[in-house]
Amino acid sequence: MKTEGQEPAVLRNFLSKVGLEKYYPNKLTLRSLLEINKNSTNEEAVSSVENIPWGFLRKLFKLNSECRSCTQLTDKEDHDDNNDDYYYDDDDLYTADDPAENKKVNPLDLIVALFLYADSFLQQELALKMSMCQFSVPLLLPHANNSQSTLMLWALRDIVKEWRPHDLSESKGFVEKNIIQADLPFYSFVRLRNCSLSKSQWLNHVLSFGQSNNNIFIHRDMKGGAIKRNIANGLVEVCWYLPSGTENLNIFPEPVAFANLRGDVCESLAQFTFLFQVSTATFVFLDKVEEEEHKILTSLQDVKSKLFFVVNHKEGNVTEDKVSVKKTLKELELPKTSVKVKDPRVNVAEFSNKLCAAIKASIKDVKNPQSIANMLDKAVELGLSVDERTSDDQRKAAEEIVKGIGVRRVPDYKKQQLPLQGDNWKRLSKLEKEECRMKDTGDSGLEEYKTLLQAEKLNIREWQSKQTLSKGFKSFIEILSTSDKEKRDYFLKWMTLKLNSHSRDKLTDLRNKFKEQCKTKDAKLTAELDQALLESSLGIEHYMREMGLIYEFSFQSPNTADEISRLPGLAAEMLLDGYPLELLDGDVSNIPERWVTDVLMELHKKVGEKSRLLVLTVLGVQSSGKSTLLNTMFGVQFPVSSGRCTRGAYMLFLRVSEDIQKDLNCDFILLIDTEGLKSSDLAQLEDSYEHDNQLATFVIGLSDVTIINIAMENSTEMKDILQIATHAFLRMKEIGKKPVCHFVHQNVSAVSAHTKNLTDRKHLLDQLNEMTQIAAEMEKKPGIKAFSDVLDYDIEKNNWNIPGLWHGTPPMAPVNTGYSEAVASLKKNLLETWKEDKHDGVSQIPEFLEWMKSLWKAVKFENFIFSFRNTLVAHAYDNLDKEFSEWEWEFRKEILSWQTAAELEIKNADNESQVEIWNELVESKKSEVLKKIAAQQNIMKEKLTNYYKRKDTRVHLIEKYKVDFLKRINSLANEVEHSAYIYLDNALKLKIGLKEAQDIQRKSRGVIEERVMKLLSHCKNTTPPEERLTHEFENMWAEATKNIPHLPERDIPARILEQLRKHFSNQNVNEKLQNVNNLKKCGLGKFKTTRDHTDGLLKKVKYWWVSGDLQSFADRVIEISTQFVLDKTKTNGDYHDSFTKELLEKIDEKIEQNYKQYKTNSQFEIDLKLHICGIASREFLKMHRKFMSNNNPRSQLEKYKNQYLLDFIDLYKQRDDCQRKANDFVRLCVKPAVEEYISRSLGIDIVDQILTSCHSAEYSSRSFFQYNIQGELLQKGEFENFLKYICTYEIYVKDWIFQHILQNMSEDKTLGKLKSKNLQVIVNKITEATEQALKGEDGVLLPDNKESITKLINNMRKYLIKDISMSEEPEKATLFQIQSTCRPFTKSLFKALGELKEQLQNQFSNSEDITETLNKLPIKPQDELFKRVFGCGQQCPFCKVPCEAGGKDHDKHHAAVHRPQGLGSYRDEDTEKLVETLCTTDVHSDRLFQNAVTKQEWHPYKDYMQYYPDWLIPPDNTIEASDYWKYVLVQYNEQFAVEYKAKPADVPKAWRSITKEQELKGLKDAFNIK
């Protein structure tokens, strides 16, 4: 073709008129037309000439057969303008430069222009679509008025036609061929300058015989057909007549090609010559022959059988004309039969019959029909250019490869040249599935079997990786990766064409056989043929598949070649170019995961990580028009064929243009086309249902929008598809994915269809409901009853009727306009509803891949819902959980702070007032805290709600956990309330207890002070020597304190026993308790479980084992309880009955949690509680005694003895040691208060400190905590630790946390710093308060006298009431008989305070006993952190792994990784060996278990939920995740056996080679830590 700038003016004018210059030549790409843009959803009417081509293209791409009629603007003014011109389509007659003409375009011109500016691939697509609409397509494309012409072989290459010749009409077989490669009779139609007949119209008549009139060729009576042609003259179009095998419908028994030359012969001599030479016969339409024409015609060779004249014999024809015709005929010596005269008396039908007959007659004589492809040489010879010459190199390369197949059978070729997708790949896929099913375990142990499977897999992978590339394949890859884009496209196309034509005949044959076979219903033969069909098909997709597999396995070998590592990039490019990529290989039912992942990630990178996807999938019975639907909807090119070659799912990326990316909220639309689903012939094959089910679940799981294509009403296949899809939707709902679903009913065309179908749709809904119920039952989700429980389904909006694709009987039928319109409106609606809906869950490629992996994994298990584990969901859950933990701590902190303030208030309550008043105070505090808790609860709920509104957190994935979290808030509130009440009660009890002691103390102090004064006046009179004074004082002191009463000691054990009785009062067990008079003898020795401790049934079975287990359970409870008691006694407080209550509650909780397993009875409960209470009674008694002695009034007074002595002496000597007094005041009164202040909030401070320090991560989530703790276990590598961790998990964790805090607090003297900070705060407060206290209420300084000191102290107390509690007794004692006045005292006081601060500061910064400090804290940081990470404390019923779900109250317990059950002491009853199997393996095997819970009946692991409905144990086929615990079992097998009094487990050999590194990696994998 000519280069730019040289094109003839007429062409230039035309192109500029329709606005296409910038695309000339061949610059508009197919790719650019596929983009989804504004026009995809909202098609505007064509409003300007420049828009005409686009409007046409859009319509053509959606297969609208009316597209040719939209080549002019719908304009009002031009109605009557050109009436007169209708009779003429001759250029010279039509000269007017009509202004209206500028608004119109002749459709033929338009088509020529389009072909001129389209690139080669778009040309092919145009031709394909046009031919589907049954339009003629360009064969010779003129390059503006004759100057040049191109044979459009390439453009027509892709057209594949099917037909049924007469000899196949019996068998219902058919022929499928690239039409230009078929050897067909070829007829040309041309005209002379003077010709009043429209040959196009006549051709149409001939070709549509028996069918409604198809306008195959554009003719003058069509819309726009009469408009002056500017550039289309010289165009040769071609179309084909194809027989359908029905005798009376067929005009010709065999296919025939028809060519039509536009314009007259003289103008396009080259074209005419070519046509005449290649044609079976040429029909010349004419009224008369002109001189020039006569010359042309008579110069033709061999015209006798090849030339026909069609002469229009009009009424009143000029004789001259007749003569000219006669003359030519004579010279040519044409027989009479070669001249057809159209007489006005002959009507249309008759005359077209005549033409038909002429053609038919001539067909009989055809010896060697020629294919269009073979006309190439002739064209070159005649100087025409040929479009496909440009890609000759690529053609040769493709031919070379295809030639390589040689005479081999395709299956053999594939085995040799594409070996990776052969039997090994199939076997590997089987193995992977077997790993999830564990069907053929045979005699070997489960874990052993698993390692065997692994080993075989590894073997295969290795073998695969060692394959060298075959020659053909090597060059395939080479060409793909070295060519530039255009060359690559050509090459791929050529490959496709060559491969298709290579295998087509063979396949058609097989397919026809297959069809016949299916009738016989012989399943075996059908399966064989099916297999043969699969094996014999060889297409580009097989090469692409091999390419993926090369990459997939290349990782097995360390030295992956560069060219291989570049493959994903190459494939990504091809995806972006619009090629489909195989996602799921349905032939073997497997996904090359690494390949797909890397390709898509490569793509993700290429598009700048902007890859939000909208995934759209079509599902439906095989050959129900799914691919056709997608192609029509989006203009894409999924392979369409009447037979199947592959099974599986292909994906294709469509770019979304920038103008609507925001609206659609995506950058790409990802189309997934499925193949091979439920082909009716295969339904009988055994695994087809399973295969279909997997495929459907997988693709539905991936998609945002699913279209269920239903082509046949009520057939069983359709039902099966519905069943499969319903099931898949249900599963998606359960795992938190909710796709949009549309049902497309094809072949429903009646206008009334919609209303009439209402009943049908209701019926469909009934069916769906029924199927939902069945599926729900299968998935054990009885709560789901109706389809609408699963999906948002609207009977109106989600059902679409689409008329049949063909308008008439194929192959001659054009696409039904109704089809095109319906599909377009479906598309529009899909995109529009997508726009309207809010989608927070749009995923990018990485997330899509995550879904792909987890879906596929779950699909492989039988138990989809319970197997599904998606790291995205896990992450989303973890994130919320982390945040939730923070809120939870805020909540607790708020209440804890309030609590300590309340405690202080109670402590500071007026000591003089009645106990009732205090009671009231506490009650009011309780209602205050209730309100506070409710408020906090609301705040937390609000936080949760807001979290669920967030866009960045993928909350849609964890929607179903919202209830869990709400529950957690409530149970948190309950817990906090409970502990706050206890706290307040304790504060009150303490206050009352102390009051007693203080009363005594106060009285005694009064006595002493009186005595001192008395002694003083006595001594003053006698003036004894100084040493006597002391002596006198000592005597006096001894006398005065002699009778100070002791506080009565309470009988703690009795009180505990009473509590215990009360605790049991509701149960009918008092009788048994009656015999117990005191707790003295309880809990002294070791607690022993007996047969009487469990219920009936269990006594019969082997007792030692059950008892062993029960014993260790009891031991555990005792240990935990003792720990609890000791924790309580470590504080300096007094015993309180609530301790016993709490203790008993704790025991109850443990018993309840484990009741199912041990079936313990009330005897056990009583014995155990008595035992523990026995221990507690002694500890609590100790505690009480210590408290008593600390608060004993006498010893309290002793503290002040020295002071009184000094006071006495000073008074005697009339000295005033104001500084001493101030010091004493600070030491005895202020210092304890300050210390209390510091430790009061220290607990909270420590937790905050740890949560914000570098250790915060450890407590950020349960799983991270586990990860750390287990990592440390591994590091230390001590059996004892493992044992402790497994058997006494709670204690171990508590201890671990405590140690962790200790370590943390000693680092950098953190504790000292925290304390100092608090010290600074309180000292400042005291200083401030003191300064303020110096002033009276009126703001005036207090007078400088003795009395003011008391006033000052009272003021201070008042100002500090919210911060500290200064006891009264020490104050009174130290300020006894102070002689100084206020001012000097204040001075001394400040000095003393300063010294106090310094002293404490020193103390804090020197190391101190952190344990001691921690134990004494009123709020224990270890407890708070424990609450944060411990969760519900349940353990897996099989392996004892602790539950990792958040909070105490959740739907299901779960843990990321389970352990070999033997680690939890589970053994085989007969061999006494510990069991090595993991629960996660068992639950997907066919194994059984028995234990107390099943009443020793055997029960399948698969149905463990029946007995443990609150546990979720997802199956796991991976080997790595549990490496950690396997390693532990291997390492300590013997030790565990000894410990559990069993025999060591049989560990699979492979486990022994697990290294510590692998173990650590396993740990990381298990907790999702990267």
Ligand SMILES: Nc1nc2c(ncn2[C@@H]2O[C@H](COP(=O)(O)OP(=O)(O)O)[C@@H](O)[C@H]2O)c(=O)[nH]1
């Ligand atoms: N009669 C008829 N044929 C159709 C219709 N839709 C598609 N086809 C033809 O059925 C064959 C299979 O179509 P295809 O789209 O490959 O089906 P798929 O297997 O579901 O993807 C093709 O030859 C289509 O032309 C329809 O509505 N009516």
Ligand SMILES: [Mg+2]
């Ligand atoms: Mg298909």
Ligand SMILES: [Zn+2]
């Ligand atoms: Zn387990």
Ligand SMILES: [Zn+2]
């Ligand atoms: Zn739990």
